[in-house]
Amino acid sequence: MQIEPTPLSGVLILTPARHGDARGFFSESWNRKTLTDAGVDLPDFVQDNHSLSSQVGTLRGLHYQSPPHAQGKLVRCGRGRLFDVAVDVRRGSPTYGQWFGAELSFQNGRQLWIPAGFLHGFVTREADTEIVYKCTDHYDKASDGAVAWDSLGIDWGVSEPLLSDKDRAAPAFGDWTSPFSFEEPA
Numbered sequence: 001m002q003i004e005p006t007p008l009s010g011v012l013i014l015t016p017a018r019h020g021d022a023r024g025f026f027s028e029s030w031n032r033k034t035l036t037d038a039g040v041d042l043p044d045f046v047q048d049n050h051s052l053s054s055q056v057g058t059l060r061g062l063h064y065q066s067p068p069h070a071q072g073k074l075v076r077c078g079r080g081r082l083f084d085v086a087v088d089v090r091r092g093s094p095t096y097g098q099w100f101g102a103e104l105s106f107q108n109g110r111q112l113w114i115p116a117g118f119l120h121g122f123v124t125r126e127a128d129t130e131i132v133y134k135c136t137d138h139y140d141k142a143s144d145g146a147v148a149w150d151s152l153g154i155d156w157g158v159s160e161p162l163l164s165d166k167d168r169a170a171p172a173f174g175d176w177t178s179p180f181s182f183e184e185p186a
């Protein structure tokens with residue numbers, strides 16, 4: 001397991017080992033003990049999500065659930081290729097409003113750990129791309145929120161993405177009040 005920090009405190013890139021042989025590969029895509037032994041303690045996960053985006057340039061985001069139903073997400077790409085983005089929206093954080101993006105693909109096997117307190121979104125870079133992610137809280141429709149994808153200066157690599165109606169109507173970052181605040185690490 002390779003563990004890499006990112007410029008946003010708390011956000012990590014995790015790359016599990018792949019054991020290749022004549023059949024293909026085997027990989028432990030999630031193993032709490034491997035991470036704990038490496039000094040990384042993630043909260044418990046209670047829901048796994050899986051979505052397919054048929055068209056290249058499909059953009060889902062930027063999403064969050066408000067506390068007390070905030071979600072941390074461990075994200076990976078099951079098929080195809082996508083650009084995954086986390087935005088720090090913890091009020092008082094030294095990196096408030098900053099974003100980090102990484103390409104996650106079936107090929108590179110990378111995962112992005114995004115704690116609660118961040119917006120999450122992604123754009124697909126291939127047709128028929130699947131995303132799979134573990135969440136630390138259940139879906140709660142009433143706590144579900146979105147911020148406009150094009151209001152944070154993120155370089156998505158597309159100018160006219162395919163969006164949901166909800167994402168097209170999302171408020172701009174500048175018109176939105178974050179429900180998250182920054183807690184200094186103990």
Ligand SMILES: Cc1cn([C@H]2C[C@H](O)[C@@H](COP(=O)(O)OP(=O)(O)O[C@H]3O[C@@H](C)C(=O)[C@@H](O)[C@H]3O)O2)c(=O)[nH]c1=O
Nearest residue numbers: 049051060061063064073120121122138139140164166
């Ligand atoms: C997120 C979610 C949606 N749904 C339903 C609601 C709706 O009818 C349908 C599609 O929902 P959405 O349009 O919100 O799906 P989508 O745009 O893929 O939303 C997801 O985007 C990524 C970026 C995230 O980070 C996720 O947390 C989630 O917000 O699925 C659930 O039943 N459970 C869930 O956990």
